[in-house]
Amino acid sequence: MEGSATKGMSLLTLNESETKKTRPKNSYIGRILVKGYNTQLSHDDVESSLRKLFSSCGEITDVYIGVLANNTLRSFGFVYFRGEGAVDKALQLSGRDMGGWNVIADPHPFPKDADCIGAAAVYVYGECAEEKVLGLDGSYIGEHQIIVKLVSARRIYTVHPRRRHRCPFPVKKAKMTSEE
Incomplete structure (x- = not known):
């Protein structure tokens, strides 16, 4: 065994202990479903507004707003939090005016057995x-x-699943060359 491993303690035990120290309690991880924004607004504007509104509720670990094929926003998105009571605080902000639109926040809990x-x-x-x-x-x-x-992979997470499943390497399209 290398490094700082204590005699008689496995690397598995050390990693479990480290994970328990740094990983937040599942009850501190949550998400809400948001809607009410104008889908014609830019993605960055909506995301920025949502981050600003909910920043006082807890640590925002992700804001996900899907984009349709016609380059407009989906009518709903998700805000992921880490922090005790963050979701409850965020739900209290539902109905707030966001400069021409009212954000609607609904609970979107993880399944009860998601991380058992x-x-x-x-x-x-x-x-x-x-x-x-x-x-x-x-x-x-x-x-x-x-x-x-x-x-399967754990189902309680601090970012939207599309970030975990995205291909790490960009797919390059083959260049077409004309034959002479």
């Missing part, structure tokens, strides 16, 4: 790796039971 299962990915390479990994199903590592199956 933690998961980690482990890569095992070698001959008969799949067969051996499936054989681990139901066994334990310390107090953690191993369940081998397909799991």
Whole structure:
């Protein structure tokens, strides 16, 4: 084991402890659905107005407003918060005048079971790796039971899912050349 790992303490244990220190409680993460803005306004203007209005409620981790194919805004968007009571504070601002439009804020909670299962990915390479990994199903590592199956990513998050699923590399279009 390298670095600052304490003798007898696994790297997994150290990472779990670190995560618990820095990760906010699920009850401190929330989101609201917003509507009421003019969809002909610029994306930046609406986002800026929403950030300004809700900045006193808690830490805003994301403002998501979808854009339609005709380059107009969707009629609703999402504001993601981190902070105790942030969503409740934001809901109290529903109906506020935003310079010609009234913001409507509705609760948009995460599903109750959204973060009840933690998961980690482990890569095992070698001959008969799949067969051996499936054989681990139901066994334990310390107090953690191993369940081998397909799991999804966590569903309580501080940014809109489109930020997590976006391709990290821009897709380049092939240039057309004329044949001479």
